[in-house]
Every structure is written in C-alpha cells, then in structure tokens.
C-alpha cells in the first residue's frame with residue numbers, strides 16, 4: 001500500500017528538542033541533537049546500532065535524564081516538570097519497546113487491560129473489553145487473547161506490545177524497531193497499521209527502524225543519526241541522495257544487490 | 258566512533274578493595290532508607306490494589322509454608338532435646354516446658370521465620386522484580402503512567418509485613434508442638450500441664466515484642482527484596498545479583514533489628 005499524503009501541521013511541534021546531550025560514562029552517545037516532530041507526521045529515525053536511537057526516545061519519555069539541552073513534549077519541558085505532571089504526560093505518549101516488554105506474569109488480555117484499568121478511573125468492564133478487542137483486532141491477533149506472553153512468538157509479542165501502547169489512544173507514538181525480526185507479510189501489516197494510526201487518530205509518531213521499506217512506506221520525513229547528531233533530515237529521497245559512506249550502505253543493503 | 262577505552266589502572270590493593278565494598282554496602286543501606294521513605298510517601302495514595310495485595314500475601318505464605326512448618330517443628334524438637342541435659346544436672350527437668358517456650362516465643366520463632374522467609378520470599382521478590390527491570394517491563398509500566406512502584410513494591414511490602422508475623426505465630430505453635438511431643442515422650446507430661454507451664458513465664462510485653470519483631474522483619478524482607486529487584490542492573494547477571502543481594506542484606510538487617518528490639522523491649526519490663 002502506498003502512503004497517502006498526511007495532514008501535517010508544521011507550525012505545531014509536538015516534540016521540540018534543542019541541543020540535547022547524553023553520555024554514559026565516557027561515551028558521548030548524543031552530542032547536541034536538534035529535532036522537531038510536527039503534529040500529525042510520521043518521522044523515521046535511522047542510524048547504526050548503538051548510536052543512541054533507543055536512548056533518544058527514552059529521554060523523550062523521561063525514562064532517562066538529559067545531561068544538557070531541552071526536550072519539550074506537548075508543551076511540557078520533560079526534565080523540569082514534577083513526577084505527577086510527568087505521569088499525566090506519559091499517558092498521552094505511547095512507547096512500544098524494542099523487545100516488546102510484555103508483562104510476563106499476565107495474559108495478553110491482562111497486559112492490554114493494565115494501562116486502561118490503572119489510568120481510566122470508572123471505566124466499565126464492557127468498555128475495557130471493547131477496547132481490548134479492537135486493538136487486538138487492529139494487530140490481527142484476536143485468537144491470542146488468553147495466552148501468556150511466553151507462549152507467543154517474537155513477532156506476536158511485538159504486535160501485542162504495539163497494541164498495548166495503542167489502547168490509550170496516545171497523541172504521540174514512539175515505535176522502537178516495530179518490524180525487526182518479522183516476516184515480510186507481517187512487516188507490511190505493521191507498516192499499514194502505523195499509517196492507519198496516523199490517519200485515524202491524527203497521531204504524531206517517531207519510528208525507529210533499520211528497515212528502509214518501513215521507512216519509505218511510513219515516513220513523511222527521515223532523520224539520520226550520525227556521530228551523535230541528526231546530520232541528515234528530510235524526505236526519504238533527500239536523505240539518501242548522497243555518496244556519504246556512512247549513509248549509502250543503508251540504502252544499498254536494502255535495495256540493491 | 259565508539260572505541261573502547263583501555264582500562265590499565267593499577268590493580269587496587271586488597272585493603273582498598275575491602276574498603277570500597279564496605280562503603281558500597283553503607284551507601285546501599287542509605288539508598289534502602291530512601292526507598293523506605295518513598296514507600297511511606299506512596300503507600301497512602303490511591304489506588305490501593307487490594308486484589309494484588311491479597312495475591313501477594315498468598316504467594317508469600319505458600320512459598321514458604323512447607324519449609325517453615327518443617328523447620329519450626331524440628332527446631333522445637335531439637336531445642337528441647339539439647340536443653341534437657343543441662344537441666345537434668347540441676348534436677349530441674351520440670352522447667353523444660355518454660356525454658357522451651359521462652360526461647361521459642363522470645364527469640365526463635367520470629368528469627369527462624371525471618372531467615373527462611375528472607376531465603377524463600379526475599380530472593381524470589383528480588384529475582385522477579387529484577388527480571389522485570391532487566392526486560393524493561395518496569396520501564397513499560399513507568400511510561401504508561403501505571404505507577405509501578407505502587408503496583409509492584411507497595412503491594413509486596415504490605416504482603417510480607419502482614420504474612421510474616423502470621424507465619425511467625427504459626428512457627429511458634431508448631432515449635433511448641435515439637436517441644437511438647439519430645440517432653441511428653443521423655444517425661445510423660447500431659448498436654449495441659451505442658452501448656453500451662455509453657456505460658457506461665459510469658460508476659461504481655463514478651464508477646465508484643467515478639468510480634469513487633471516479626472512485623473519489622475516482614476517489612477524489612479519485603480522492602481529489601483523490592484529495592485534489590487527494582488534497582489537491578491541490566492543483563493541476566495543483574496537478576497542473580499538482585500536475588501542474592503535481597504537475601505544477604507535482609508539477613509544482615511534482621512540481625513541488627515533483633516538486637517535493637519530486644520534492647521527496646523527491655524526498657525518496658
């Protein structure tokens with residue numbers, strides 16, 4: 001499915017990052033990052049393994065604290081707000097983990113219910129069931145509802161992880177390698193799902209991936225993390241119109257012999 | 258590029274390494290203290306997760322029940338058996354029931370329960386939360402606004418604080434039963450006589466001291482297990498370390514608390 005033109009409001013940054021730095025020990029992972037995520041857009045983040053893509057979205061969601069720079073999410077400075085405000089903000093952000101992070105001790109149904117039950121006071125049993133069924137249906141895994149995470153395949157776990165994030169209808173979605181390790185057909189389904197989420201809920205998303213097909217099909221813009229900074233940002237074609245040896249291999253590996 | 262910096266520092270001497278690990282230990286105790294403060298801050302706020310607390314109580318009880326029954330009984334029998342010769346020397350075997358019950362009620366029951374619970378319950382809390390930390394399940398709860406500290410830590414700490422005193426009371430009676438069986442087999446004392454003699458020397462203060470010890474031990478085991486798991490390092494190694502740390506630290510603190518509470522109870526006599 002080819003991506004339709006999305007409704008993007010470039011005057012409204014839902015995430016606004018300036019001069020962001022983060023190091024672990026004496027390894028400087030992020031060295032002055034500037035990034036905007038516009039309302040309604042899908043932004044793909046590319047970069048070699050270990051360049052700090054997962055670290056970036058953990059900083060955005062307040063799981064890690066920045067060493068320097070500012071991160072503004074939906075108008076809130078993530079590093080400066082109180083714990084309570086951060087919790088309220090996080091409900092508006094969806095975070096799908098690289099390794100799914102499903103709750104081992106709970107069934108698929110309980111995994112999906114958990115964020116609803118704990119965040120929406122007074123929600124009825126019927127509403128919960130309806131929500132659970134609809135997100136499960138969206139990721140095509142209705143039959144797994146009573147299974148434990150340990151009984152699912154890696155790809156199924158990944159899709160349940162995405163479903164669990166979608167259930168709160170977040171305004172911003174962050175997908176950490178949504179298609180890694182999935183078969184091509186499931187990849188296409190996930191790509192379509194990401195686009196549907198964007199279209200139906202007008203969600204703004206950050207999609208981390210190594211899969212350029214996913215990048216091309218879902219991304220309105222692509223940002224490439226090189227040496228701790230976003231050195232190439234633009235449309236898919238713009239980013240890859242270069243002979244830079246740090247960029248070309250991504251394209252060549254995915255699309256040519 | 259991410260080059261690995263070479264680490265050719267001189268090998269630290271044995272003494273300085275020992276100093277480091279002692280100061281690490283005290284640093285850790287300070288962090289546990291901060292964790293305790295956080296517990297009291299968060300435990301009063303809703304939601305109260307009653308269902309999860311009940312489930313955790315059940316887990317705590319079931320995990321240690323068999324071992325505790327067995328140990329309690331054996332401690333009762335052995336303690337009675339080993340104490341007999343020293344009393345026979347004074348022709349005072351009739352004091353055996355009192356001696357046994359004082360030892361069990363005042364010292365053995367809470368301590369035995371705490372040590373076993375530290376091994377069974379504390380380590381499994383450490384391992385469980387540790388693996389949730391390592392596989393980012395706690396982070397996943399954090400980012401979905403579901404308050405993992407309340408759901409995982411508060412419920413478990415409340416559960417151990419409730420369950421371990423109950424288990425300790427149970428151990429006291431099982432151990433007394435062991436003592437009684439041994440005494441009745443050797444001295445032919447009847448059940449009523451044994452129990453009368455057993456409870457005669459015990460005061461209300463003894464009972465409360467014993468119970469409050471068990472409550473403090475239960476809280477300690479829960480909070481230390483949760484602290485270790487909640488703050489586990491990344492990697493599989495982190496899970497093992499958390500489980501191990503939960504047991505070692507909990508036992509250490511239990512012994513210190515034992516000494517303190519015995520001192521404090523002494524002032525009320």
Ligand SMILES: Nc1ncnc2c1ncn2[C@@H]1O[C@H](COP(=O)(O)OP(=O)(O)OP(=O)(O)O)[C@@H](O)[C@H]1O
Pocket residue numbers: 024029047048049050051052053054055056098259
């Ligand atoms: N909590 C942490 N403590 C110490 N170092 C960390 C931590 N998290 C990440 N790092 C380091 O930061 C660097 C970037 O990690 P990150 O997980 O963001 O990589 P990534 O770009 O997501 O790679 P991949 O594509 O393989 O997922 C790595 O070198 C990693 O060792």
Ligand SMILES: [Mg+2]
Pocket residue numbers: 053054055098176
């Ligand atoms: Mg990553």
